[in-house]
Amino acid sequence: MTTDTAREVLLDVRKISKSFGDRVVLRDMSMQVHAGEVVAFLGANGSGKSTTLRAVNGLIEADSGDIEISGVRLTEASGARRSEARRSAATVFQKIHLVGRRTVLQNVCAGGFARLATLRSVPPLFGTELKEEAMACLDRVGLADRAHDRAGSLSGGQQQRVAIARALCQRPRILLADEPVSALDPRAADDVMALLHELAVEENLGVAAVLHQPHLARKYAHRVIGLRDGNLAFDAPIDDIDDAALAALYV
Known part of the structure; x- marks a missing residue:
């Protein structure tokens, strides 16, 4: 699968960092999600995957950096405009x-x-x-x-x-899926990921999905963001990532 980078940028995360006490969970994280693509976040537990999505949907506030949703820069928007932008990003959680x-x-x-x-x-x-x-x-x-x-x-x-x-x-432009299949059996997980891929391609939505299954990312994602210890390890089209690079996220 390949991604047309000329497509509309629906989510633009720029150098966000987040700490909880003395524990740094994100360091200068930057990424984008375009219309019509599925972006999978992979990495071990605690690598910063879910923290990134939670900063986007407003469940937490990043310590630094900027987030732009549907063309609205959240740090500069009024409260009402910020809320409207965040409503364009709907979240699907692990706990349904x-x-x-x-x-x-x-x-x-x-x-x-x-x-x-x-x-x-x-x-x-x-x-x-x-x-x-x-x-x-x-x-x-x-x-x-x-x-x-x-x-x-x-x-x-x-x-x-x-x-x-x-x-x-x-009526979102973006679907944020935080471990949407981790509680499902393999067939149901496959069905849900197939649906998310279909919605991205056919409805021109941007989908950002946190996963623990590299094989599902390889099957359904256009692009993969690899995180390790709060740092961006890679951000590349799925066809450009070999199995060794995926495995290295978990060692």
Whole structure:
């Protein structure tokens, strides 16, 4: 796989660093995600992969450096503009966080909350327009037929696809997937990564996925960012990375 670097840059991370107490977890990390590509983050536990995504989605603040999302430089944007930019980057987590007793459709509708400024609390009923959009998102991930089932009745792989549909209901430009398949069996993991690749290519989304499975990165990523001890080891198209370079991330 190759990446056309002329494509629109949706995420631009420039020299961000982060420490927790005396422990440095990121040092001058820079990377980009373009429209239409899957970027996989690989590295051992504690190498800084998830920290990078958490700095992007606002769960933590970087100690230094700049982040630009959808053309908005976060360090210079107003609070409202910064929030709007961050809403264009939806996150899919390792822990899926569906409300098991609610229907699949209700869970996906919740993805629309971030962009509906008039909502101040969870309404008892979702509007028709939002339900229709949520159904379209479920259809996109192949689960429209399960819309009225309880979310807790689905398999792990199906629940993660619902979580992706929920993220799509946010109308993002970027999907940040933080270890999205680590709790899944191999077949379900393959299905979820295939879906993320399909969304990038067919919907022109940027996908940044933290993985612990180099073989999935080789199969589905256009580009791989390797991290080691908080440092960028490499950032290259997947076809330019040999197995030795991948293995060296884990020694």
